[in-house]
Amino acid sequence: MKLIELAKELKITAEAIKQFIQDFDLDLIECISTQFEVKEDFEKFARENVDFLKQYEKDLDQNKTVDQIAKTINQPKEKIEKAIEENQSNIFDNGFFRSSVSSYGIDNKLGGNYQFVYNYFGNKTKLQQRDFIGYRDLFFYVSGVLEPFLNPQQIKDWGINKPVGIVLYGPPGSGKIFWATKIAEIINYQFKEVKKHFLGTSIVDGNTTNFNDFLLNMMKGEKILLFLEDFDEIMMARNAETNVATCNLESQEVILHYISKFESEDVLMVGSANTVANIDEEILAPGRFDVVIPVFPPNAAERSEIILYAMTKNLDKDSLLFKILKNNKADKIPFWSDIASKMKVFSNTMLIDFTQSLKKRIKNQYHKTKDEKLRIDETLLNGALRDAGAKLTEEYLNQIAQFLSDVIINNLDDFQMRIKALKTELESYKAVEIPRREIGFQHNGDREVE
Known part of the structure; x- marks a missing residue:
């Protein structure tokens, strides 16, 4: 069963369930698969504790003061203030905390007794079997970006289209390739790396081929994710202070020419960059690489x-x-x-x-x-x-x-x-x-x- 199906059946939003998993520091592998299939233990927990989850969601959706949080979870106001300060929660000018703050999440961090949650998890999954470690916040952020792929109704209900270009940015060694392959896995696309020599002109079986030919060929395939490393170098903005290689300028022009066709051809291009600061603004324009994800x-x-x-x-x-x-x-x-x-x-x-x-x-x-x-x-x-x-x-x-x-x-x-x-x-x-x-x-x- 998909997470969105379980949420609909229990009349709880999928967003509240995702936040619950983060607030209670549950391992993703024990709750849901990469494709958001709900694990047996988590489904059982959700069904048996649906009243608590609804109570959790109601609290999560409310703007509340420290006094109100203290009354809800029966914890000292001072401890709550310290926990909120450490968590850097957003606060309105009138002293109310934004609805993304969970009273129960705070209570859990302060030692509240939620053993009924952990009785379902924690002893069955070996560390060696984990799909990936930590990064629950980034996983759910990425899944939110990919929601139009996972739930086509988003396009019909809200007019939210699939992204055609994503930039994963972060320092070297942070795992950008891992997250690109994870994106392909989540949306069930084939992962194809764009090798550097694809960007220029080369001879294959006696025939001359170039990046334009490569992209046309990829667009004929079924659900392709194209991964391009050194995206910030290839897509660097042209100005008096930088000398952009001719082959990179040609690659920019080819991508900009075809990117409008990516969605209809089920192509997603994911670029890997150390920084987004030097990427040409035209590349990051809406409808192009307008989704940037930090790693x-x-x-x-x-x-x-x-x-x-x-x-x-x-x-x-x-x-x-x-x-x-x-x-x-x-x-x-x-x-x-x-x-x-x-x-x-x-x-x-x-x-x-x-x-x-x-x-x-x-x-x-x-x-x-x-x-x-x-x-x-x-x-x-x-x-x-x-x-x-x-x-x-x-x-x-x-x-x-x-x-x-x-x-x-x-x-x-x-x-x-x-x-x-x-x-x-x-x-x-x-x-x-x-x-x-x-x-x-x-x-x-x-x-x-x-």
Whole structure:
């Protein structure tokens, strides 16, 4: 059963159910599939607790004061104010909180007893089987953008058309390719990467072919997602300060010529960019690449999960590494929380570098001691941290700063908490001296990664 079908049957909006999953920090894999098929446990929970879900939705839809929230959940006003302050919730000038604030979500964070929720989840899904980790907010944001693909009634009821061009933007190593493939999976499109040599003219089987021919051929296919890397470089705006390559200008013209036909031909183009700041405004115009989606580096909690996932992926239970991890309680997320907290603004790639380095260090230590009970101590962890931190260059930090600037302009209301957390982590690398450039952070290579 699709989520939208369950929501309609229970007379609860799908949006309220999505927010409930986020407020109660439930794993997506235990609730819904990528195609929004409801999992058996979640369907059972929703049916048995429909009254609570309706109560949750009613509260979510109301504008409310701190006093009203305190009365609803029977929690001290001071604690509520602190929780709301930490969550950076939007507030009206008259002191009412916007309807997107859930009293029950706040109560859950303050230790309210919602065991009846968690009795259904948490013990059945192994971390190794997860489709992806964290990023519930981004997943639901992306699914909202893709709603016209998932629910054609949107076009009939609201005149909301399918996007034909999407730009995924974020710093290197943040997972833009992953999200492009995830978009293809959600809407059931074939994922096709646009190789660099497709953009120029080439010889195939003795025949000359170019990007125009490539696009025409793709438009003959069935439901195609075209993924184009270096989108910000290829689609760079022309001005006196930049020299745009001739082949890129030709690619821009070809795409602009055909993009109006993408929707009718079931083609979606997804571009991957480090920044949207330099992309030509014509490219980002309505009806073209007018949907921009930020891809953030993982936050502290997600870093712990990603590390554990990468450390245990494909390991047999009787493998030496798994035994060593288990002896150190490193087969559980809490073990990794401390080291993950030091990996401020680390990309997904840097986290994988950390796990690869740590595995090698553990292996070398084992060969010296032959002891399955060896300790994964700070020496091993900090050594791997230094290896992974090699990519934490001034250039990378500047890219994070540019990303923050982009996301504040384009997606501020959608990702306030992530923006706040990323900004705080980035500022920890600021030099004491005032940077000379508007965007830039001096990185002291002699200082340990924080």
